[in-house]
Amino acid sequence: MKTPSLFLLMSALSMPYSHAAEADSSPWQSEVSLGLQQLSGNADSQTVNGEVNGQYDGEQTRYQASASVLQVEKDGEEDKRKTELETQANRGISARSYVLLNATYVADxxxxxxxxxxxATGLGHQWWQSDTLSLSTEVGPGYRYQRPNLDEIDDDDLIxxxxxxxxxxxxxxxxxWQLVDSVRLEGRSIVISGASNTSVEGAVTLASTITEKLSIKITSKHNxxxxxxxxxxxxxxxxxxGxxxxxx
Incomplete structure (x- = not known):
């Protein structure tokens, strides 16, 4: 599978959609996050994670990309490793609606x-957009390929x-939702359904500004x-x- 080539191809696309932005603001946004994680459920451990996000938001264009790495070590040896890549390009078809192309890759x-x-492709709609609140939804068909890791399977592995x-x-x-000037609440929920399985992933982040560019955030993610x-x-x-x- 030529996954890197596909991500490079999508990176070259310019597919419009954007919420209203002030004229003097930059169309580019980027951020990096570092922090600690506590896992519960089928795995109980603590680890360090990192994430990089980038976005281009022109007058009628939007392109987003993100990469995150999760690594866990126990007794000086690597115990877990997870890499996630996601990229999406949008093209506006009306003031609030857009078509999209999304690609995700996870090595877990x-x-x-x-x-x-x-x-996946599909249609998206911006239901609400203001300085303090935004809400959007997306739905569409896609295709997935999943390969199990059969090299080392224990009784408690979700394989x-x-x-x-x-x-x-x-x-x-x-x-x-911008609760106050220094506190922001962010939420995202994704459902992927196929014949073999249906997954529901939800994440809620509370971010509090420390300086103009630095903030502390708490994220609860459920799958x-x-x-x-x-x-x-x-x-x-x-x-x-983090x-x-x-x-x-």
Missing amino acids: RYGPYFDDFML MPYSVREPVIRAQAKGE YMTDVPPGLKNHDSVLTL LRYQWL
Whole structure:
């Protein structure tokens, strides 16, 4: 699978959609986050994580990309490693609606699949957009490929022992609320449904500004899967406390 080539191809696309921005603001935004995580559910541990996000938001254009890495060490040896990549390009078709192309790739050594790739398209709609509140939804078809990691499987590993190649439906809801000048609440929920499995992922982040570019954030992330190996939980959660720095 030529996943890197696809991400480079999408990076070259210019597909419009944006919320209203002030004329003197930069169309580019980027930030980096570092923090600690506490995992509960099928895994209980503490670890360090990092995340980089970038966005181009022109007058009628939007392109987003993110990358995150999670690494856990126990007794001086690597115990877990997870890499997530996501990129999305949008093209506006009206003042509030847009078409989208989304690609995600996850390499997860302790998740249900070692490789998890999905390409999806669809329609999005901005239901509300103001200086303090925004709400949007997306829905559309896609295709996913998932390869299980069969090299090392323990009884408590959330591994489904088969490869998946199937069409799926992807739906997303995303919102942001500026509670006060220095506190922001962000939420995102994604549902991916196919013949083999349905997953629901939700994340809520509370960010408090320390300086103009630096903020502290707390994120609670939950993942639910309908089909898991016998004896394991359908639900996993991740609690993250970290710092976010915006350099553009």
